Amino acid sequence: KRYFYQDAAGFLWCEGIRVQSLQEDLSRRLPRPSRSPFYLYSLAQVRDNVSRYKEALKTLPNPHILGYSFKANGNFEMLKTLRGMGCGAVTVSGNEIRLALTAGFNPDSIVYNGNGKQDWELELAVRVKCLINVDSDFDLRHVRRAADTVRQRARVLIRINPDIDPKVHPYNCTGLASSKFGLECSQLPGLLQQVHRWPEQLQLVGLHCHLGSTITDVSLFRDVVSVVSAEMESVRSQGFPDLQYLNMGGGLGIDYLRQEDSNNPSPAYLVSSIRDALTDKNICLILEPGRSIIGDAAILVTKVIGVKGNGEKRFVVTDGSMTEVIRPSLYSAYHHIQLTEPSQAEDPTERVYDVVGPVCECGDFLGKDRTIPTPHEGCGLAVFDVGAYCSSMASNYNMRIRPAEVLVDGATWRIIRRPETLDDMTRCYTGLPPDSFTTH
Ligand code: LLP
Structure with missing residues (x-):
C-alpha cells in the first residue's frame, strides 16, 4: 500500500x-x-513497516528484540511512536542513549554500538544496563574499566567481522575485513579470556554482526545467522552459559527506484530466509533495522x-x-x-x-x-x-x-x-x- x-x-x-x-x-x-x-x-507508513517486521518475527519460535537504529532518524516524536509499538533502541553514542532513556525505552532493549566509545559513554551505558556491542580488544578493556568505575556488571555482546561482501556502496560495507568494525573470529579466544578474568565486571550475553546497509540479497542474512550461531555454540561450550543474544544487525534495503513490481525483499522474506539457520530456540534474536522502518x-x-x-x-x-x-x-x-x-x-x-x-x-x-x-x-x-x-x-x-x-x-x-x-x-x-x- x-x-x-x-x-x-x-x-x-x-x-x-x-x-x-x-x-x-x-x-x-x-x-x-x-x-x-x-x-x-x-505515520501510517511507519506503522505498516513496523507491523510487517513484527508479524514476520512472530512466526519464529525464538524471542526477539526489534531494535530501531536511531541514527536513521532521531525525531523524538518518531522515537516515542516506535517505542509505543514495542521497538527497542539501537544507539551509537552516549547522547543517543540519553535520548532513548528520555523517550522511555527500557534499558533491557537498548543496544549500544560503536568502534570508538568514550569513557563517559561507556560509564553511562554500564550504569543504566544497556546491552553493549564490543567492537575490539581495547573496547572490551574500556568497558571493564567503566564497569569498575560505576561498580556495575556490564552486559556485553562481541561484534564479529565475518568478512562477507554485501556488494553495496563501499561506504555501506561494514562486515568486510578491510572495514573498521568488529573483530575477526580468530581474535575471539583472547577476548573470552578477558571475560573469564573479570567476572565481576563483564557478563558475556551474546554475539553481534552487522554486514552493511542497503542490502537486498537476503541470502547474506542467512549467512550471517549461520556464522554467528555456530560461533555461539562454540563459545557457550567454553563456559559462557549466559550467552543468549544473537544480534544479526540491520541493513535491509528499500526500493528507492519505486518500481510498480518491486522485488525488494520484505521483512517476511528476510525472516523466512534465516529460519533454518536459527536452530537453537533458546536464542533471543536481535535485529537493528533503521532504513527499512523509516526510509x-x-x-x-x-x-x-x-x-x-x-x-x-x-x-x-x-x-x-x-x-x-x-x-x-x-x-x-x-x-x-x-x-x-x-x-x-x-x-x-x-x-x-x-x-x-x-x-x-x-x-x-x-x-x-x-x-x-x-x-x-x-x-x-x-x-x-x-x-x-x-x-x-x-x-x-x-x-x-x-x-x-x-x-x-x-x-x-x-x-x-x-x-x-x-x-x-x-x-x-x-x-x-x-x-x-x-x-x-
Ligand atoms: N546496526 C549497525 C551496527 C549499523 O552500523 C547500522 C547502520 C544499522 C544497524 C542500521 O542499518 P540500516 O537498517 O538502516 O541499513 N548513511 C548511510 C547509511 C549508514 C548506515 C550505517 N550503519 C546511507 O545513507 O546510506
Missing part, C-alpha cells in the same frame, strides 16, 4: 492530505525563511526557484539541497523525484533535467538526468524516500536552517520538529552582539 500517491489531476497526496494544501497552510503559519523545504512523514515514510517537499539551461544541460533549481538530502552527493544514491502538482509552465514538455539546490558547491544535486515535466517557478517538487539518513545527516552548511518536519496521520497533520532559526544556529557563537538579527 502506498501512502504517498498522485491523484488523477496530477496532485501528490500524503495519506488524506494534499501536499500543495499543506504547503499553503504552512506558509500561513511559518515565517518566510522557514516555509520551504520541509520533510513530510506518513520510505518521508518525502522532502521543495519549491522550484527557477529553470535554466547551459548548452546541452538543463537544470531545475529548487530550494531543497544537499543540506537536507546528502545521500545523492555522498553515495551517488538515487531518490525518486516528481512534481507535487501539475506544471503550469508555458511549455510543460517533459525534458531531461539535473535537479539541483542553491548550495554553493557543484556536488549539490538531488537527482541527475531526470525526465520530468518542465515545472513553473514556485511549483512543488518532492524528493522521495528521505525518512532515513536525511534529516539525521542534515547540516547548516551555507547557514541553511534545518527545516520543519511535519507528520501526517490520516487527514490531520502536525509539526514534529519546528524549523531552526538564525538564532538557533548562532547560539553558540561568541562575540555576537545582543539582539543581532532584530534589525536585519
Whole structure:
C-alpha cells in the first residue's frame, strides 16, 4: 500500500492530505525563511513497516528484540511512536542513549554500538544496563574499566567481522575485513579470556554482526545467522552459559527506484530466509533495522526557484539541497523525484533535467538526468524516500536552517520538529552582539 500517491489531476497526496494544501497552510503559519523545504512523514507508513517486521518475527519460535537504529532518524516524536509499538533502541553514542532513556525505552532493549566509545559513554551505558556491542580488544578493556568505575556488571555482546561482501556502496560495507568494525573470529579466544578474568565486571550475553546497509540479497542474512550461531555454540561450550543474544544487525534495503513490481525483499522474506539457520530456540534474536522502518515514510517537499539551461544541460533549481538530502552527493544514491502538482509552465514538455539546490558547491544535486515535466517557478517538487539518513545527516552548511518536519496521520497533520532559526544556529557563537538579527 502506498501512502504517498498522485491523484488523477496530477496532485501528490500524503495519506488524506494534499501536499500543495499543506504547503499553503504552512506558509500561513511559518515565517518566510522557514516555509520551504520541509520533510513530510506518513505515520501510517511507519506503522505498516513496523507491523510487517513484527508479524514476520512472530512466526519464529525464538524471542526477539526489534531494535530501531536511531541514527536513521532521531525525531523524538518518531522515537516515542516506535517505542509505543514495542521497538527497542539501537544507539551509537552516549547522547543517543540519553535520548532513548528520555523517550522511555527500557534499558533491557537498548543496544549500544560503536568502534570508538568514550569513557563517559561507556560509564553511562554500564550504569543504566544497556546491552553493549564490543567492537575490539581495547573496547572490551574500556568497558571493564567503566564497569569498575560505576561498580556495575556490564552486559556485553562481541561484534564479529565475518568478512562477507554485501556488494553495496563501499561506504555501506561494514562486515568486510578491510572495514573498521568488529573483530575477526580468530581474535575471539583472547577476548573470552578477558571475560573469564573479570567476572565481576563483564557478563558475556551474546554475539553481534552487522554486514552493511542497503542490502537486498537476503541470502547474506542467512549467512550471517549461520556464522554467528555456530560461533555461539562454540563459545557457550567454553563456559559462557549466559550467552543468549544473537544480534544479526540491520541493513535491509528499500526500493528507492519505486518500481510498480518491486522485488525488494520484505521483512517476511528476510525472516523466512534465516529460519533454518536459527536452530537453537533458546536464542533471543536481535535485529537493528533503521532504513527499512523509516526510509520510505518521508518525502522532502521543495519549491522550484527557477529553470535554466547551459548548452546541452538543463537544470531545475529548487530550494531543497544537499543540506537536507546528502545521500545523492555522498553515495551517488538515487531518490525518486516528481512534481507535487501539475506544471503550469508555458511549455510543460517533459525534458531531461539535473535537479539541483542553491548550495554553493557543484556536488549539490538531488537527482541527475531526470525526465520530468518542465515545472513553473514556485511549483512543488518532492524528493522521495528521505525518512532515513536525511534529516539525521542534515547540516547548516551555507547557514541553511534545518527545516520543519511535519507528520501526517490520516487527514490531520502536525509539526514534529519546528524549523531552526538564525538564532538557533548562532547560539553558540561568541562575540555576537545582543539582539543581532532584530534589525536585519
Ligand atoms: N546496526 C549497525 C551496527 C549499523 O552500523 C547500522 C547502520 C544499522 C544497524 C542500521 O542499518 P540500516 O537498517 O538502516 O541499513 N548513511 C548511510 C547509511 C549508514 C548506515 C550505517 N550503519 C546511507 O545513507 O546510506
